[in-house]
Amino acid sequence: MSERPAIYVLEQDFDRLSAMLEKQLHGTETAEALALELDRATLVDAEKLPSGTVTMNSLVHFKNESNDAEYTKRLVYSTPRDGSEECVSVLAPAGAALLGLRVGDRIDWPLAGKNQLRLKIIHVTHAN
Template structure:
């Protein structure tokens, strides 16, 4: 009897990105420093196939920069990571770069979607997004205090 898993399939679901992040990530991928050409090509491919929407119309359960994502691998392991720019990546803190194969794969997915991708050593992997927490906004002004 043969067992079939998610990693046996080529899954490439529709993805959605906010226009501001799409522009940022295009510049990152085309910048050419701090990553390999393959990493940049993979990100550019995902950016090209994404549906781009005005920031205010991005669904709240969409994986974007700064999101914390809980997912299940095809092997049944559950993980939680934060998607960040390469400069902020720290695997020990669960912060993965958007330019890693799994980071690129997660970008633009929504809760319940599954995707497959290839690791840098060519192995096929798959995951399913279980939950997305929106990024913490740190640029919000302090509320006024009563005098």
Template sequence: MIQSVVCQRPPIVLRSRDAERLGQLAEAAAQRHPATADFLAGEVARAAVTPDGEPLPGIVCMDSELTFRDESTGKEKQVTLVYPPDADVEAGRISVLTPIGAALIGLSVGQSITFETPSGERRSLTVLSVSEPN
């Protein structure tokens, strides 16, 4: 099961349409990917939800391009956060229905989150930069 470490769960923000769609995605994926779907559902449930038209500069939204650092390796990665059908790891397009994607959604620049992967590995990610989707 993917678990967030309680002291490492920063506040997150989602647009209304993303919160609704991500909740539906988590529910639909519960049978195939129970741990990740449960983690994503928990993130959606705890998020502050804002109106769709409100700008969210510096916050990881769907289709945002972002750079994050994996604190266990020190490596930085630049990715675009997408829905599962648009995922292409080699092109840097990661699905929100992965442990890393679910952890990043809603974070803002400078925030870090620590979580446990389905294999029991503890990961900590820090958002370094975010470009809003076009």
């Protein structure tokens, strides 16, 4: 796997994600990978967040370079049940991979029993 880019996580996102991961009785492969990503993250407050960084609740336009498909999804804690918006959970492989990346960053993310996701961040819009 290629070297992972630096990631930046808002302190409040880190706190909520850490608490969420602690409550997981049986950690999934993705939850364990997310915990490792949080361990290596640089924690920042909103004023020091580098521009174009993927945070929780941001709208992310990204490309899966494995199949050339592009997506625009909101990174959420859990997927809304009403399906009113295109979302990706931070506990899904793509969601965990996106957290903390910046526009232009690429990451290779392993998938269980498959190859890997190759994601590139194109654009990020933060929630108000």
